[in-house]
Amino acid sequence: MALSNRFAVVGHRLPRLDSPAKVTGLQTYGTDVVLPGMLYGKLFRSPVPHASIRRVDVRAALAISGVRAVITAADIPRAWYGPAVKDMTALAAGRVRYINEPIAAVAATSLEIAEQAVAAIEAEFDPLPAVFDPEAALAPGAPLIHPDWAEYTALPVLSRGGNVASHSRIHHGDVEAAFSACFRVYEHHFTTPSVHAGYTEPRAATARWEGDGSLTVWSNGQLPYEVQATLADILQLPVSRIRVLVPGIGGGFGGKLRISLEHHAALLARAAGRPVKIISTCEEEFTAAHPRQASIVTLRTGVARDGTLLAKQARVIMDCGAYAGSGPGTAAVALQIVAGPYRTPNLQLEGLAVYTNKVPSGSFRATAGPMGNFAVESQMDIIADDLGIDPLELRLRNVVRDGDTGPSGEPLSAVSVEECLRKAAQAIGWHERRPAPGRGKGIACGWWMTTGGSSGVYVKLNADGTATLGSGAVELGTGALTGACQVLAETLGLPLDAIRVSAVDTEAVPYDYGAQGSRTAFSVGNAARAAAATLRDRIAAFVADRFGVAPEQVTIADGYAIAGTDRMRIGEVARLVQLAGGGLIGHGTFIAPPPPHDSSRISNHPLPAWNTPSFHAHAAEVSVDSETGEVSVERYVVAQDVGFAINPAGIEGQIEGGVAQGLGQALSEELVFHEGRVLNANLTDYKMPTAMDVPRIDSILVERASEAGPFGAKGVGEPPCIEPLATVANAVAAASGVRITRAPITAEKVLRHISGQTSRCDSA
């Protein structure tokens, strides 16, 4: 379908609203916040992975000139928090569970003094047996990381126990019976390492207590309302006493969903009686932020002779680290991912979120996407090779189509995976899969949700004819708010540059579930559309009254309200209503209706059926250096169903950036642990792709309109990060014959396979 141009604002490649501020250095970020009298905060962290804290002595730190506060667990409310399981405390109380867990916090007049004070804190520990491998943590008799797990508050849907923070299942048909009737059954294991979201702005927070005992926090987190609610838990204050402002965010990608340093800044500021700012260091980012879970996927798939998928059994283990964080949701969503966009009559899928004594994990773009997709799409190629079927053909024989149901029994519509596969295959030149020695092409497809959750917006019409959007969704860099503003402008009959976005301030903007889960343009756009509709009604009513016509006779276009031969500028309407009726403000809300599904298939799954799923296929051509094992990605193609491209340039930017992140995870990125310690906690050895490592990426925007999205849009932001790992793995296999099942696909692993040292590699 051609990119639509029937509209004045949506569907156009318009510059982002925030770009002038960003190219001139005038955009303010969380790290830029400076307050009068501000102190600098720093955390004293655990040197050991698992221990009882015998003693913490902060006297020497307090004695240092310039130190204004030192706090430990004894000085703060004993409050538990966490997004799915309330298993964390702001400072370790009695026990530490990972290296660099915060134990005490210091505020001082300079960062250097704060660092000196941290160095002066003494602590003694009684070591406890630690467990670093999630499979070991599942073994009978494994040391319990949370002996009091049963006392934690958690989402009621979760099934928990011991080191298992959640255990979700999707079950349909009779897998074992089906396996026994299959032509072949394949079983493979895949692993992926923990990776960091890699936002360029470190997490930062500044907190100030106000004269009325309320708290103001400047955050660079993605979810101001979740930060507010979590602070309320930790500080034991009503949410209305906590005001969260987000001045600007230097990238998040899910890594800034959870509270980061806001609570530490707030607790220190309260103790010191002065504002406190904390910025995390690069080392703290890699050792004590919220990286993506490492995963182990065991996948058993049964097929008919012609490659038809008959049964699938999967066990997904997500290594949460020391606290559950986003792990339960990730382990559950992995089940839809390992099912894949394929018809499979028999399913038995289970996902476990497991505690270990390592840095607690969070979310990173498409939570479980890359891990599950790596397993499914690698195995599809293995099956295709074994059956002598072309990998594209095998997929086309099995993909879901309109009218099919998904793994949870949910009816699927606007299904485009076949179109995406065909377009990606054509663009990469699939007919020539191995164009030269050492060169090969790979393909992978997948699906993803448009995350639900509600959005509220205010839209204020200004007397100059512009409109201001107030939303609790932050612009973290994706351009989603420009997309939402395009929807608003289109609906109000205004040009995009007549829309402004108000500052994010929980005291002033309505609730939003937040900038996450590919939902922002979709959900905020829909809420903005609803707000615009109420504004149009009010404009029409006012103008109808003024010109003596019925409201239905008023039309709004090009910045005017028109009634027959009379017309009035929208700005003039706004000005007159300000004088006569308190101005024009529209309130709009949206929540995606819960998708119908077969609940008998589901156990303990917090996201049982996906809202407005999107479909996508990636294809790559790589070359493999047979002497060094080095993999070069020569070409990369993405065909992604975006429903409707609100801003094609912005969507391409999401695809290009998401693929670059996916290629990093495919080829170079991993947190390397030894006994719970991160060995590469710096940007020298954590290898994010540079401009020289990313090829040109061709984006094909498929538009199969959704029912629920604004103008038919579907969620866009996360999917581009899902398929690169599997796509590259499949291309490497085509180019070299080497099948890597343990990400990342480093040159070392490839060369060891080529030279026949595979056993050592696989155990590496």
Add this chain to the structure above:
Amino acid sequence: MSKIPLPLQVNGDTHDVLIEPHWTLLHVLRGPLGLTGTKENCLEAECGVCTVLLDGKAVNSCVLLAVLCRGRDIRTIEGLGRPDQLHPLQQAFIEFGAAQCGYCTPGMLLAAKSYLDEHPNQVPEPDAVREAIAGTLCRCTGYQKIVDAIRVAAARMQESV
């Protein structure tokens, strides 16, 4: 540690600042001078968000001691172009959507300017542009729109000579 006076030439202005000897140029720019357009992240010359121009050449201000900048010409993003008077690179970044979160953008723009000034009167090939900006990590864009924007800006700068 006692502070020492240091005159610094930044964006054409002379600033008389009192500094401690171990302060980096980044610290002085963002702290005493309040020029927060220069960003901070890794502080180890790995990410490039702190890039400024020193005598016209891109440098990592996070590992450059301020005391070594006496008498040198320092230019930051605030000195590249204002919203009403954009540099061609800034203009192209806006048009192409080369800034997403924007945190690497100041450093990226100055790395690009340094390279284009070093290679005047040519439109560099995409691979050359990628090499030129490899010292600045961008996690949002995948670099493609940045490369496109820099090449278009180079072409326009050539035309306007």
Add this chain to the structure above:
Amino acid sequence: MAFQVHHPESVERAIGLAGELAPDASFLAGGTDLIIQINRKRRAPRHLIALGGIGGLAGIEWRDGECVLGALTTHKTIERCADFQGQLAALAEAARVVGGHQVRNIATIGGNIVNASPAADLLPPLLALDAAVELAGPQGTRRVPIAQFLRGPGSTDRADNEILLRIAFPGLSDSGATAFLKAGRRRAMEISVVSVAAVLDLDANRRCRTARIALGAVGPVAMRAPAAERVLQGREPAEAAFAEAGRLAAEACAPISDVRASAEYRRMLIQALVPRALRHCLQRIEARS
């Protein structure tokens, strides 16, 4: 971190300061590495003696058949030096892959040498070019072959009050060529997993007259590979000889396993990259003749 910075304007004054302030002083060139080391608390000098105010320590010139590089010559200057675009390309190839432009505009060859990182990129080409360093100290100047100057990771033959003034190496005969290769997980911003520099020169009978091979990141210091060099001596520059040189170099090196790569993989890379570097040299020789 807290230190004073001194700005001597002569070599003599800098040496004097270093003597007075020993052992708490460190010379400061570009500082791109030193500042990081201080931030990481690996070094804690109380005095930094900045060398930038001393004239005559930057630049590249030819003197008596030798190429002489001032210690304060930046990587960028080396990368762009016209003399290093032809038969001495290894130097530009090595300088070009150090950090980003932002580092190369500041970081100096002298700093790269005295830091004596096993993975320092300029060291293998300098070793292969038989370079020597010139040091100035209280007793005057002395010259030390770079192979003897490097002693271990971060350790050199330089006394605390000696300044590295310049680096010199003899020019190659007109027929010689050089090459440098580096392996890393990315194509830029990499600390070498291994690096290889080669110098190759053929005699009138098209046999190897000179073959010098140096390896980086596969031992405590950048090292020559003498056995690999010997096996090439007098041989026809063909694949068989190159492969043998690669095998001998891989045997001779002593890599470690770390977060960047295993020792075995580093050996495999040396075995692959030594012949490749020699091939590059040969292609360059042939392209000129």
